[in-house]
Amino acid sequence: MTRPTALITGASAGIGQELARVFATRGYDLIICARREERLQALAEELRGTASVHIVTADLSKTKGPAKLLATVGDMGLTIDVLVNNAGAAFQGEFTDMSLTQAQDMVALNMRALMETTHRVLPGMIERGQGKILNVGSVVGFQAVPGMALYSATKAFVLSFTESLAEELRGTGVQISALCPGLTRTEMVEDLGADRIPGSDIMMSDARSVAEAGYDAVHSGEVIRIPGCLNQLAVNWAEFQPRWLKRVAAGIAGRTVFTAN
Numbered sequence: 001m002t003r004p005t006a007l008i009t010g011a012s013a014g015i016g017q018e019l020a021r022v023f024a025t026r027g028y029d030l031i032i033c034a035r036r037e038e039r040l041q042a043l044a045e046e047l048r049g050t051a052s053v054h055i056v057t058a059d060l061s062k063t064k065g066p067a068k069l070l071a072t073v074g075d076m077g078l079t080i081d082v083l084v085n086n087a088g089a090a091f092q093g094e095f096t097d098m099s100l101t102q103a104q105d106m107v108a109l110n111m112r113a114l115m116e117t118t119h120r121v122l123p124g125m126i127e128r129g130q131g132k133i134l135n136v137g138s139v140v141g142f143q144a145v146p147g148m149a150l151y152s153a154t155k156a157f158v159l160s161f162t163e164s165l166a167e168e169l170r171g172t173g174v175q176i177s178a179l180c181p182g183l184t185r186t187e188m189v190e191d192l193g194a195d196r197i198p199g200s201d202i203m204m205s206d207a208r209s210v211a212e213a214g215y216d217a218v219h220s221g222e223v224i225r226i227p228g229c230l231n232q233l234a235v236n237w238a239e240f241q242p243r244w245l246k247r248v249a250a251g252i253a254g255r256t257v258f259t260a261n
């Protein structure tokens with residue numbers, strides 16, 4: 001019996017690497033994508049014997065990145081059964097501290113690439129009457145986060161886009177889900193220094209459990225999955241607060257945390 005194939009972006013580190021391990025051990029062959037080829041090679045080597053793994057290196061923040069990725073997959077003659085849009089970049093600090101290039105690259109990776117891979121893959125899934133898409137958002141997509149203004153806005157896009165598509169795809173056989181983790185121990189968090197925020201230990205998830213939550217969500221038809229009880233509590237509590245209160249509280253928290261960090 002042929003195994004289904006999952007395309008996972010951002011599989012060279014963190015949550016994406018764990019998603020690759022989870023999908024491989026649960027019966028999928030993989031196409032893994034990122035910029036660092038040696039990391040992808042090491043992962044493919046590790047998973048040899050468990051799954052067939054194809055590597056595509058691409059910079060998805062570049063205009064032609066997503067097209068190059070999917071053209072390569074087409075040349076390999078592979079059908080994508082599950083698309084996992086995981087690759088993402090973050091920035092911590094005031095918006096004006098970002099260079100315009102940093103801001104443009106973040107928008108290109110977190111939003112445009114995710115939109116484009118979805119747009120290119122979806123028609124085939126609808127035609128086949130089956131397929132799954134897992135978009136990695138964040139808890140910060142649920143509200144404004146001063147100190148991470150652009151990042152949280154890109155994740156709000158992921159959430160809104162996924163929810164709308166979930167309704168548009170009703171009855172097509174295609175399932176789409178947003179995985180919205182809170183703080184998760186990865187290179188991204190280390191680079192941002194977010195693991196040094198006081199109290200971050202209590203909130204910190206491990207990448208493996210987040211990946212397993214994502215796998216389960218897209219296989220059980222859950223449109224939004226927030227891994228971790230504390231993250232769920234925080235999002236649910238915030239849902240019932242007035243917008244101005246959430247914004248002001250986030251502003252105070254942001255100023256305290258990001259200046260202390």
Ligand SMILES: NC(=O)c1ccc[n+]([C@@H]2O[C@H](COP(=O)([O-])OP(=O)(O)OC[C@H]3O[C@@H](n4cnc5c(N)ncnc54)[C@H](OP(=O)(O)O)[C@@H]3O)[C@@H](O)[C@H]2O)c1
Nearest residue numbers: 010012013014015034035036060088138183184186187188
């Ligand atoms: N860690 C958290 O606390 C947290 C919380 C909520 C949501 N998330 C989201 O989870 C996802 C994964 O984050 P992570 O924490 O696992 O980050 P990570 O450890 O920094 O990994 C990011 C992955 O994205 C790839 N990537 C980055 N820029 C790329 C580009 N231009 N083109 C192609 N691939 C690129 C990286 O590979 P290369 O560098 O090799 O290209 C790497 O594989 C992101 O969407 C992030 O926003 C993370």
